Amino acid sequence: MKRRIAVLGLILVTAIQHSFAQTNTMRDYVGIINQVYHPEVISFMEEIQADFEKSGNSDAVKSISYFLEGLSGTGFVYVAPDGSNYILTNYHVIAQAISLKVTFEKTDGTKTSYDNLAIVSIDEDIDLALLKFPAGVQPFAGGLTFNTTMLEDGTDVFSAGFPGMGNNALWQFGKGIVSNSSVRLPVSEDSTETRGPYIQHTAQVDPGNSGGPLLIAQPGAPGSYAVAGINTLKVLSRQAANYAIPSQTVLDFIGKSLAASRENEQELLEARVQAFMDGLTVPKAVYDHIAKFLSTDCVALNAKFAISELDDRGSKTVWNSIARAFSWNPVDGMRYAVGWLVEDSIRSKSGAIKISLDTIEKINDTEYSVSFDVSGNTVTSAWVKEFGIWRINTFGGFASGDKTLVEEKERLRTREDKLKTDYFLMLSAGYTQVFGTGPALNANISYRGNSTIWGVTVQYRGSDYMQTEFGFGAYMPIRLNGFAVMPLIKASVGFMKTEERDDSFDMNFGISAQGGVMFTTAAIPGLFLSAAYQYNFYLSTDYPSHLLLISLGYGFSRK
Structure with a gap:
């Protein structure tokens, strides 16, 4: 019995050792794929990371650092009949890379890395990508082989x-x-x-x-x-x-990718453009369809502006959908955002997209100019050959990679941030013209809710006139280009004290109604000018009824 146990133990250990030996050998052919992102993508993500760092969100900072390392998936070695070395992987693993790195790791932790792998060919629909080692780098004499027989269930x-x-x-x-x-x-x-x-x-x-x-x-x-x-x-x-x-699909992709192209590039482009237009006719959002046609440069150079526009003008549903994609893979989120920017620019006010092909003109072997008729307007786009397929590099003036669009957007956003209209406390003082009796001074302190305002106003002119009131009303900020107009209405209750002709003082109670407007500008955040007309309804008709108030004040915002 002991001998049988010993033999079984030996068989088990041998099997385990054999299994590990096979696995270790497999490690020689299977590696970690690291993406190298476009410099603009890195810059944008570093800006976001800096904002998280300022706010103390260390988890988000670490997540972005991990993303920027480019760890994305797995690939394995394929060696062509001519000895050329390649890596096979999924397209979604390398979707936004400008170059790639593959790392092979042995059981003892020893790592061997190869940088600057180029993307030879992709197939977005099948989700395959073929990468090639740099010129002169051929570290593998042979790669993994393929099984081409149909597998059976249970294998x-x-x-x-x-x-x-x-x-x-x-x-x-x-x-x-x-x-x-x-x-x-x-x-x-x-x-x-x-x-x-x-x-x-x-x-x-x-x-x-x-x-x-x-x-x-x-x-x-x-x-x-x-x-x-x-x-x-x-x-x-x-x-x-x-x-x-399946392996046969992979082999077909390899054969097509490495075969010398005999196809007419303009015909391929025309088919690609037609597929782009066909996908715009469906009765739903099409930004995800457009995203598939965007080049790496188009996404990287327009993402910041697109996300800013989406934040300002996009629907909550689309924003949430793209935000989820961004949280899972930031570059996918950027791609969808630029897709939305293009969609937003070509969708008419009625909600329809009316687009037809106008002209296709060759710039060089890897670039064409494609003009569309979009709702009666001509929109010109540039298409480039990237990873073996034709993609949009620029589209009109809104997805053109023009950095001045971002700079102008930042300038306007900064100006809007400086334009303060969400006051919670307002202090003001100024001049009051009391019709029939002469000038006076005014002072006011007010508090603001969501759209309401309440506070105390005092009109004063020495010993012969003083009016004190508690008012309640509303004002509505209308923000324009760098300044805001805030219409104001208010009803008040209070008392008025005046000096009679016999040098005695008389006090009376009543109510008043006031309507006016406030002005403020981003040039001096918080400072405002107000002008208002007030009519008094007091018990005595001898009291002043008409007032014009001009005031200068400062509003305190919570932000």
Whole structure:
């Protein structure tokens, strides 16, 4: 019995060691993908990070630091027949990179990194990307091989990659089975259109596994495994429902990407432009559709202005949707915001988008000028060849990458911030013309609610005239370009004391009605000028009835 236990123990240890040996070998081909973002994206995110730092939000500061490190997913080595070295991954892993880095990590923690990987080709619909090592860098004599036979349900499969844990990407080698060898998934929850096919499986897939290989055991292959697909998504609402792009689809993508192009570029562009216009005709928001056609430069150079415009003019529904995308992946949020900016510029007041192609003119081999007729107006756009597909680089004057738009927006926002109209306490003093008796001085202290105002006003002219009142009313700020007009109405109750002809004093009670306007400017925040007419309804008709008040004051804001 002891001998059997010892033998079983030896078999178990040997199996574990063999498994680790295979996994370690697989590490040589599977790496961590780091994105290098556009400088404008980095600058914008650093501005946001600085704001969080000032407010003491250390968690947000750390999250942005983690984002700027560019940790995004997994990729694996493919070596072409001519010996060229490539990395295969998902498109969404590298969606906003201008260049990439791949890092391979051994079990002892030793890391080997390769910088400046170029994006050779992408397919947004399938969600694939092919990256190439820099010229002269060919560290791999061979890469992973592909299994091209159809998998059967129940087949053992393995996932390999670097899912995140906190701010770290950690190696993970999981095992499961094929639960549906060929499944098509709906494009969206409410759509009857499908995409695929995919391999549905139960091997462990977590955020960060995207772009990593789905493997089957194959003795003699590198690492003793062959690639059956590329892990691309999972359904969170279901248990162990993970999906991989089949290897044949991946091989077709590689073949198309590396084949010498014999296609007419203008015809490809025309088809791309038509697809862009077709997607604008649906009766719903189309910013997510437009976002798919935007170049990296277009997104990076216009994101700050687009988000500012969205904050000012966008609907709450769209803002919340894009904010959620931004919180999950800031660059996706930027892309959607610029998509919204383009949509907002071409959607008519009636809500319809009326667009047709006008002209296509070649600038050079990688750039075309495309003009559209948008509701009777000509809008010119620039399209560039990026990652093997045609994309919008500029669109009209609103998504042009013009930094002066941002600067002007910042100037106007600063001016608006300085224009104070949300006073909670107002102090003023000035001149009162009491018709029939002469001038007087006035002083006022008022408090303001949401749209109401109440306070005490005193009119005074030495010993022969004094009027003191408590008033309640409302005023409504109308903000214009750098200044504000605030119409004011007020009703008051109080008393008036005047000197009679026989040198005696008489006091009377009554009410008054007042209407006027206040003016303020951003040039001197808080300072205001007011002018008002007041009519007195007092018990004695001998008392002054008509007053004109001119005052200068200062309002205190809560911000």
